[in-house]
């Protein structure tokens with residue numbers, strides 16, 4: 001791969017960490033950026049910075065000040081604000097942007113889809129009485145008014161409004177199908193709520209729900225900004241960077 005001045009990876013995902021490793025192994029200067037939401041994040045190899053940039057203008061200034069030749073938005077598929085800022089900042093600076101989005105999960109015919117977390121909360125009472133909520137701690141407020149039993153799994157303890165009848169489980173993937181099945185049975189879960197995050201780290205719950213006859217309610221991904229042509233694998237992101245006009 002030709003030498004890039006520096007690649008900024010907007011991270012927080014397993015793909016971002018894999019890309020950072022591949023670029024570092026290829027001798028490319030990499031800085032990975034994390035939002036700083038998780039107390040003990042899985043860290044990528046290479047340089048890491050933590051915290052927001054201060055909007056699209058702040059990101060553009062950071063890119064200009066740090067000799068960045070290309071930006072890879074490898075954030076989570078639901079981190080749509082960060083993606084929008086990356087698009088705007090790269091347009092403002094003329095720096096190449098590669099958007100890496102892992103594919104969503106292969107859908108099952110009996111999954112029920114919601115267009116947003118609040119839409120999922122509105123549907124939930126018609127689907128079950130004991131819900132396993134895996135949409136992240138920041139989404140709990142949307143479910144706060146519901147009189148159902150909730151099992152909530154998240155990485156860090158939730159704060160803010162949450163349902164009254166809730167059991168919180170602090171854990172992070174990867175999870176196995178057997179362990180997920182045992183969890184569904186232990187808590188008598190009849191409906192699983194998930195974002196269409198994709199990836200293998202947290203997909204075992206879907207197979208477990210299928211086997212256990214648990215209804216799956218999936219929140220659709222927010223759309224990518226207009227005109228963005230994303231790649232869906234780390235290799236494709238590497239190939240795009242190799243052919244980048246920012247290289248050399």
Ligand SMILES: NC(=O)c1ccc[n+]([C@@H]2O[C@H](COP(=O)([O-])OP(=O)(O)OC[C@H]3O[C@@H](n4cnc5c(N)ncnc54)[C@H](OP(=O)(O)O)[C@@H]3O)[C@@H](O)[C@H]2O)c1
Pocket residue numbers: 010011012013033034035037050051052053054055056058059074075076078079080081082083085135136195
């Ligand atoms: N959303 C999810 O379900 C989810 C799940 C797993 C992991 N994550 C990871 O968690 C982080 C935050 O996700 P989110 O959905 O809260 O983001 P978001 O709503 O799209 O972004 C909100 C703000 O957080 C800051 N930010 C987000 N990602 C950042 C990054 N990688 N580096 C520096 N600042 C970042 C930016 O602040 P400024 O405007 O100040 O720059 C951004 O405007 C992301 O890195 C994402 O990959 C998200």
